[in-house]
Amino acid sequence: MFDKKKIKKTTLSLFFFTVVMFGFGYALVPLYDVFCKLTGINGKTQRVVENVNQKQYSSDRWVKVRFDANINGDLPWTLKPKERNMQVQPGNFYEATYIVHNKYFEDVVGQAIPSVSPSVASLYFMKSECFCFVNQLLKAGETKEMLVRFEVDKDLPDGVDDITLSYTFFRTLPGDS
Amino acid sequence: MSTVTQANDHDHDHKPTGLKRWFFSTNHKDIGTLYLIFALTMFFVGGSMAMIIRAELFQPGLQFVDPQFYNSMVTVHALIMIFGAVMPAGVGLANWMIPLMIGAPDMALPRMNNMSFWILPFAFALLISTLFMEGGGPAGGWTMYPPLVLQTGAAFPFLILAIHFLGISSIMGAINIIVTVFNMRAPGMTLMKMPLFVWTWVITSFLLVASLPVLAGGVTMLLTDKYFGTSFFNAAGGGDPVLFQHIFWFFGHPEVYILALPAFGIVSQIIPAFARKPLFGYASMVYATASIAILSFFVWAHHMFTVGLPVKGELFFMYATMLIAVPTGVKVFNWMATMWKGAMTFETPMLFSIAFVILFTIGGFSGLMLGITPVDFQYHDTYFVVAHFHYVLLTGAVFSLMAAVYYWLPKWTGHMYDEKLGKIHFWLSTITANVLFFPQHFLGLAGMPRRIPDYNIQFADFNMISSIGGFAYGLTQLLFVYIVIKCALGGKKAKALSWEGAKGLEWSVPSPAPHHTFETPPRLTKAMLEH
CATH class of the missing domain: 2.60.370.10 (Ctag/Cox11)
Known part of the structure; x- marks a missing residue:
């Protein structure tokens, strides 16, 4: 009665999205480091x-x-x-x-x-x-x-x-x- | 209409009997019932923990429980109420009503539906068992901030595993709802014709699949930090505990709307029914819901204004938070406009819905106050926050769930509930909830911190008032159980259209709804698609 193929497709793509978002949680770790580096947080x-520049600024x-x-x-x-x-x-x-x-x-x-x-x-x-x-x-x-x-x-x-x-x-x- | 009733009249209404019916059920109505009963049970388990909290806070000084146990009560109360009461109640309503509202015979994935429910009792058995373990239950707050949460004893892995189970259950439930709504609507039920309850649940489901996996990742990092020597949040290894807060609230803020959006959907069904007017601004309601959902992913750091964010970050998250008030305001004004000049009657579901609109708005306003960065520096981690989120979650989400139960109870049981008792339950709940939570605003403004079992004597009076309200509210809910059981056992027979002004496909099937409905898709007329 209902399109079984479409149901399967929607289901699988949602599960795939879930897995991607789980990965995104982990991706936040390096992203956070980069963000902190750029902003100095x-x-x-x-x-x-390197300590090559010995000239004194005054x-x-x-x-x-x-x-x-x-x-x-x-x-x-x-x-x-x-x-x-x-x-x-x-x-x-x-x-x-x-x-x-x-x-x-x-x-x-x-x-x-x-x-x-x-x-x-x-x-x-x-x-x-x-x-x-x-x-x-x-x-x-x-x-x-x-x-x-x-x-x-x-x-x-x-x-x-x-x-x-x-x-x-x-x-x-x-x-x- | 007649075709539908006929189809149901000689419906093969056989259902499995005994325990098997419930353990192996793939029927959306049975699973919905299971979810709702489970949620109500958890509401009382979490509620009795709240009673312990209020008893301890009745007077300054340490009276009944030791501080560690108090902290675990605060933590487990929150986890149970969020994941055990409000979310399952919402999913239960979705299971029961969405197929009926869109003219589908059942949910798209009935076996997964069974599994997502039956995970819950095991998850909560794990969580509650930690209270009896050496070192006690988790006591670092439901937000599980490291490094404090890493000091949890034997309970820690149970906590993490329980969170994983709850996440898996909710994600499966959410996927089921999206797949059902996208693929199984009756012909003619286009997306913009769907009842608003269905819309809010679709959007909530997307929030669930997008945010819960991130929480799962975060708590897995906690687990590996504690047992496998990783240093995600461990400063000694170059990690950063603040990172956990970012990950947690990236989940946590959408979670707030996971609890609130279905409530918006419920009152958007009930207010038009009892105002006997179509919902004002249907399309704007849909867009407002979607806007709130999208914005909810860009405001998380307003929970962490005091961790030392750069000023630009604080400004961004402050403005983004203020922005959410716009679509929320659209919704509140739409509900008011729906009632405007309507032929209103005030049955219990309507009373709860109107109380929802008023009290949720109070919670929304205190939320706006908290969203202002410099002001939050004062309010952060005080009872003002506790008052705020109980206004949006108890007088908000829970009140809407009560409204939904009263509204659809005739459809579920085939009987009308006792209206007089319902009204008593409403008035007692509303008065006691305000006695319970309103004084907490003052406590917070005066500087009483949250999550402590003892306090300065200057806070004594308001705490005593709050505790009295708390005990009264807790007792009042026993009346609710009585009303529901009484209604399930008997009462005035309910008509198919149980409420005069109610609109929607769910009212076209008999009351109680037969075990199987819409086995052939209903033929929809224009009148049936009105909101």
Whole structure:
């Protein structure tokens, strides 16, 4: 009585659409990363530039960079910046040091994730040296100094004169090595 | 008309008997009934959790339950009411009424129909069983935000599996509805002649197939994050917990309209019937419904204004949210215009529908307030949000479902329900629901956060009023069960056309509707296609 073929066709195309939308859910993951990279949301931008340009820019502009340090609850470490903040001139390289200490009686591996805020500043925050995104092994009770070498780009938009660089150390997941 | 009744008169009205009839049923009416009974059961299960919540909040301080259990009550109440009560009730109505309204003998895929129903009891058995597990049920809120939800104990995989089952069930139900409506309409029933209830369900079904798979993807990522070392939402591995919120609300906002659009369809059937006037602006109703559905995919981040979106993003989502008020406003004004100068009578379905229009609009307005970014910074995660979504979901969606049950009960059972009791049920429900939820607006504006078992004593009075309203509302619903059972067992015989002003094919078959209807497509006259 009814067109069985048409019914089958509509049904199958709807199931196909469902599968496509399931895939779309997963496609949101890379899309989100790209979107964040373009806009600097969440301070995800970590452009690493080669430190070949040693010439000094001098300008009247001074920007305050604050250093923030956090430890995820699973990690028995302490982390603090040597200096809380620093006045920098856009266009020049500076160095900041963080002090990491393992309070535990065993060796522990951790990994730091950086973030820059406000998000617009993350597009202009360049690092040539960083201890982030790699596994850091601290022996039992060990204390280490970790170095960040950074530059605030001279194109940093007006109105941004206070930038926070934040690091959070996480315990490296058991699966990763 | 006469041909139809005749065809049904010597209809081979044999139906399987006993448990087999229900377990193996492929009949759209039986499955519709199963869905509706299941939804009503879940309404009481979820409702009793709400009673626990209101009992705990009756006074400041911790009285009855420990905070962890309170949180799991909040979480499971939401999941049960959304996925167990409102959605299955809507699908049940769709199953019962859509084939009758478009002149089809049954749903297009009857076996899949059976499966999509029978998945539900198992899914909810899984979900509710978590309350008895070590570590308790899921307590991180129905939105399942990581990293909090990843701290759930043994309940976690059960939660995810239950969500998957519910999703599969709803997607199959939705596909069935679309396939039925697209392929099995009686000759002459063109798309723009379909009753608005059918239209809203087609559009809702598209929302379901487009949004539920995304949720399925999101909760699968949660599962692999917890057990298989992936880092979709884990900052330690380079993931981002905010991403989950984007994925969740990409599903979550269309879900809001999945709950609301069928309600729009129901009142668009009932108001013309009791105003004895055609629906004002039929075509604009269809386009407004479609616009709401499309827009619903572009507003999700208004649920997350406080996560630190860039200003441009907040502006975009604020304006897009405001835009939805336009088609919704079109609908509200159309309902009002339908009633304008109509010969109105106020039977229970009409009362519930009018209350729906008024109270849903209140919920819509508080939604507009929440949609304004700077204002939302204050309201976010307060009781104002709780008041808002209960106005749109309880006095909105649930009231329309009540209206639908009263409206079509004569067609289902063959008896008229007790009108006097129905009216008592309506007035008690309306008054108590407002006593329950209206004070929560004030609580929210004063800063009471949601999802906590204890609160500052400054909130005590309004919470006590709200709890009293809550208990009264809960008790009132027992009256509803009594009315429905009484009507099913007996009462005044219902005519085929149970309501004087009702229009549509469903009223051309006898009451109660025979087990099999429209086995040969009805021959439609112009009068039968009026709205």
